[in-house]
Amino acid sequence: MITDQQLQNWSSPLSETENARCSATVALITKVLKDKFGSKVDIFLQGSYKNSTNVKQDSDVDIVICYQDAFFPEISSLSPQDKALHKTYYSDSEYTFTQFKDEVEQVLKANFSGSVERKNKCVRVIKNSYRVNADVIACFVHKRFSTATTVEAEGIELVSDDGNRVKSFPKQHYENGVEKNKNTDQVYKSIVRTIKKCRNHLIDNNHIDDKAMSSFFLECLVWNIPHTHFKNYSFKEKVNNVIKKLYEDMSIVETAQEYAEVSDLLWLFKGQNVRTHEQAKTFLEKVYALIN
Numbered sequence: 001m002i003t004d005q006q007l008q009n010w011s012s013p014l015s016e017t018e019n020a021r022c023s024a025t026v027a028l029i030t031k032v033l034k035d036k037f038g039s040k041v042d043i044f045l046q047g048s049y050k051n052s053t054n055v056k057q058d059s060d061v062d063i064v065i066c067y068q069d070a071f072f073p074e075i076s077s078l079s080p081q082d083k084a085l086h087k088t089y090y091s092d093s094e095y096t097f098t099q100f101k102d103e104v105e106q107v108l109k110a111n112f113s114g115s116v117e118r119k120n121k122c123v124r125v126i127k128n129s130y131r132v133n134a135d136v137i138a139c140f141v142h143k144r145f146s147t148a149t150t151v152e153a154e155g156i157e158l159v160s161d162d163g164n165r166v167k168s169f170p171k172q173h174y175e176n177g178v179e180k181n182k183n184t185d186q187v188y189k190s191i192v193r194t195i196k197k198c199r200n201h202l203i204d205n206n207h208i209d210d211k212a213m214s215s216f217f218l219e220c221l222v223w224n225i226p227h228t229h230f231k232n233y234s235f236k237e238k239v240n241n242v243i244k245k246l247y248e249d250m251s252i253v254e255t256a257q258e259y260a261e262v263s264d265l266l267w268l269f270k271g272q273n274v275r276t277h278e279q280a281k282t283f284l285e286k287v288y289a290l291i292n
Helices: 006-008 017-040 045-049 080-091 097-111 172-184 187-202 215-223 235-250 279-291
Strands: 041-046 061-074 116-118 123-125 134-145 153-159 165-168
Touching: 006 187, 006 235, 017 061, 017 097, 017 172, 041 045, 041 165, 041 172, 045 061, 045 080, 045 172, 045 215, 061 097, 061 165, 097 116, 097 123, 097 134, 097 153, 123 187, 172 187, 172 215, 187 215, 187 235, 187 279, 215 235, 235 279
Parallel strands: 061 134
Antiparallel strands: 041 061, 116 123, 123 134, 134 153, 153 165
């Protein structure tokens, strides 16, 4: 059984020392990329470090470098007429996404010799004594169109090395997470960090696989819980309330299907096969057993 005090300790953000290493890594890599690409790119953070939901074992950083002069359109919801009209307004970029990711990889290798590894969805700069792991995500702008020329939402999109298109809305994710934290008296992110520590404990003790629950998936699950479940209890009771509500919702397929990502612009389960509500249930059972 985990005590209320231990859970509160697990909810703490990174220490000043750990945070300083993350900040130094971001500053160093950002300068290298800006020196190469200048105003053609927007460079910003995403992921657990940006969203203040990271814990010590996950103290790496995700740095997005988004090329601004090209975009991937999302026009699937348009009428056939609007789709045809859209194609008359826009033409394919001569500069391809593969070229861009290759250039990002080259400039990182030139500056961090021997410490750069190309991954399926990013280019990783490997940690050393003063730097944490950094995943540099090369991407183009993603534009979701509501008419042939009207953009209703803008995010990022990349093509993985194995050919899959991956889109996300990290800026909206950040804003919605901040708002959720505010509306729960700063408890939302604390509970996310606590459950991450539980996950890491389970992994370290070989109770679950290290890919059983991603940080992103966990953060999205907790974001969907109503504000009332985060209030008026001891911290342990709040954590248990959230886990119980999640388990209840994951047990009803129709309810689970209404869960959204934190951006509120993509569904958490619908339309993709990476995550399942059964996977969430299995994880929640183990976390609840650990805590209680």
